[in-house]
Amino acid sequence: GAVVSQHPSWVICKSGTSVKIECRSLDFQATTMFWYRQFPKQSLMLMATSNEGSKATYEQGVEKDKFLINHASLTLSTLTVTSAHPEDSSFYICSARLAAYEQYFGPGTRLTVT
């Protein structure tokens, strides 16, 4: 089956620093990757859609300069939270899709900003 991994699984960083989260499709090439954010006891909200080799498309209300997304290869997308603040603390989940097939979700990364 299709496997998507995320690294790290959890991270603690200090306010004002940047943190990078990786999303990899392990056994397939993902033409599109998606990034979701989930606050405690809330639903998943799509942050952005990234296609390999092109700029990410951000959902309304998501700051693209704060959440930098790079999809440099068909198996790797990265989300960098720049100048993180405590309100950025959340559970970040990526998913990957091959062409028009189903999205496969990663295990998530728990970010805590102190």
Place this chain on the structure above:
Amino acid sequence: AQKVTQAQTEISVVEKEDVTLDCVYETRDTTYYLFWYKQPPSGELVFLIRRNSFDEQNEISGRYSWNFQKSTSSFNFTITASQVVDSAVYFCALSGYNFNKFYFGSGTKLNVKP
């Protein structure tokens, strides 16, 4: 507009009871997909089922069953003889024909007590 509503925020049952989780959706698409995911405390989304809009057959998988009714735009999930291990948050989701943007419901937290 696409929307998924899970009106039940939290449900508590005693082990061996049957429980139904409700999901109502809105979409203008004629071709779409509906999903159920389980999210245990670890946070990783566990895929349970995918249904396309042209297949209204009910599905049963062990203790799990799903009832899809286009007439009422509902895709309900029933757990028969619930077990403590079923305790989790369950999300219903909707996507278009190309598995692009996923719309998640707000989730239902199921507590199964021994």
